Amino acid sequence: xxxxxxxxxxxxxxxxxxxxxxxxxxxxxxxxxxxxxxxxxxxxxxxxxxxxxxxxxxxxxxxxxxxxxxxxxxxxxxxxxxxxxxxxxxxxxxxxx
Numbered sequence: 001x002x003x004x005x006x007x008x009x010x011x012x013x014x015x016x017x018x019x020x021x022x023x024x025x026x027x028x029x030x031x032x033x034x035x036x037x038x039x040x041x042x043x044x045x046x047x048x049x050x051x052x053x054x055x056x057x058x059x060x061x062x063x064x065x066x067x068x069x070x071x072x073x074x075x076x077x078x079x080x081x082x083x084x085x086x087x088x089x090x091x092x093x094x095x096x097x
Contacts, residue, residue: 017042
């Protein structure tokens with residue numbers, strides 16, 4: 001369950017949705033499978049989808065100075081990293097057999 005969905009102790013807003021009979025039936029079946037009320041199931045599912053949508057945003061707007069600083073960092077030549085080299089020289093745990 002998501003953090004937003006868990007903060008439901010003082011629900012003060014009412015959301016209304018309309019669904020076809022087929023949509024309602026599948027939502028009820030899924031809610032029963034999760035041992036939740038229809039409202040809990042819909043809210044949890046909607047909040048999870050909303051959070052994922054927000055996390056998946058690929059456009060980030062930043063001030064010009066921050067963007068230019070990022071470009072400078074990306075343009076710098078790579079530095080040797082002994083720890084990383086050592087890590088990649090080892091076999092993965094699933095390859096050891």
